[in-house]
Amino acid sequence: MSDAETVSLERDLKFTHADFRRVRELAYQHAGIVLGEAKNHMVYARLAKRLRTLGLYRFSDYLDELVSAPQSAEWQVFVNALTTNLTAFFREPHHFDMLAEHAARHARPGQAYRVWSAASSSGEEAYSAAMVLSETLAEHRHEVWASDIDTQMLETAARGVYPLEKIEGLPPTRRQRFFLKGVGRQHGLTRVKGELAARVHFFQINLVAADWPAMGRYDAIFCRNVMIYFDKPTQAAILERLAAHLAPDGLLFLGHSENIQHLTQAFVPVGRTSYRLAGPTGS
Template sequence: MSEFAAGTDTGVKRSGDYAARDLILTDADFRCICELIYQRAGIVLAEHKREMVYSRLAKRLRHHGLTRFSDYLARLKQQPEAREWQAFTNALTTNLTAFFREAHHFPLLAEHVRQVRGPVKIWCAAASTGEEPYSLAMTLQETLGAQASQSRIVATDIDTDALKRAQAGVYPLEQVRKLDQARMKRFFQRGTGRHAGFARVRSELCAMVEFMPLNLLAPRWPLDGPFDAIFCRNIMIYFDKQTQADILRRFAPLLKPDGLLFAGHSENFSYISPEFKLRGQTVYTLAK
């Protein structure tokens, strides 16, 4: 039996959902966590992320009936293939997203795909809980009409829990209501009965998106390029400069010669990679 079998209640007193420091996280533990998540996912955790680390990983310790982070980390290192590694990674991954986040990118994408001959292929490299790839699918539907059904959006993320939510395509109604009425009516079905308060992405939109887990640090990416566009927004900020440069170098052969690379609003690749040049508004093209 795996050492990571679910544990029992430790009997520790808690204050709400966040325990009153019932678990022991030492400086050495925090440094170890930073090293492990960097090795696994390339994520750089600064000192100010310590409270976040405690809060998120505390749930994993309690799940296994542990009270010391050192015990949890020791078990992880003893079992390099344990499924708990995925839970560890999921816990430390940030999933901040929204429909049509950074809205100026989508008219640029629409303008670009109008000029594409044949089916459009897009890679969303940080799909999170699905809002971004579904926004891409909506843009293609609005721009290409019936031809959009031939398009393919590959949506990847390292967080398998987020991907499950993305594949389900179900969102709180208050989140969907931030879209205009035309998009709500065209692309979503409002839940009733026990599903009241939620909305589901319509099947024709879901059919355009293929979700799959992918670690950008993996030695091989199981992707069938080249793509007309790559969306890699608001994830590079979690990597150091060398990791960013390595990923951008690997992006280059997966992008068509006239393809577009979309970055996040706080990301600047101009001084990181010779493979790409800035077109404007955090959009890049291959440097020819």
């Protein structure tokens, strides 16, 4: 199909292969996200809504405007539209068991035990870690820092309000201790209790940006189900940077399909998709 042809006759907005190629390049440049050929329909569906809101009919017009305004807030809207945010409370639960065991052994007197959820999406992963730390460490100080590139997700996460179904799989003790059930207009919703929410701090980080804010080291880092969107060199570079933010005896958790063998010498496996730093401090 030539660049001039639209991809599907059913589409009401003009989206050529050249437009798709541009979207792919821009997503890669700004977020490190690799959109394969098969993502054509996904890209159309996600950005078409935005074009309609802006009263635009051609993707080329939207992309021209975007590129002509490097500082425009529209870049964030563009990136937000292209991220995939699927998550759940206690997703891949074995990591939370390991976290509990690690926190019990490694929490140091006088020092907060710190966790970083590095692609936290709408916050479920971060709140899950915070629940585990509340249960395990009780009065011992602990903090969960949670970041994502997607500002819309960060807003949802900070609000801490979810459809009730999202916590249905949690044991009643956790539901009662950490969540409030919505009534009246909030019926069908649940809110993370203030005591738990106060321990979780959300902020924006683009993992592929040249600069990350000063963050210190963490006892555990969750960087799960985000590496899959990046190419190998990007994954390798991020892993090196994560290593610099992990405490010497800390744990790194990756997603179930993220294999870092051959990508880095910085980590050695300690369990299912769980790693510690290689070298003398970690051994």
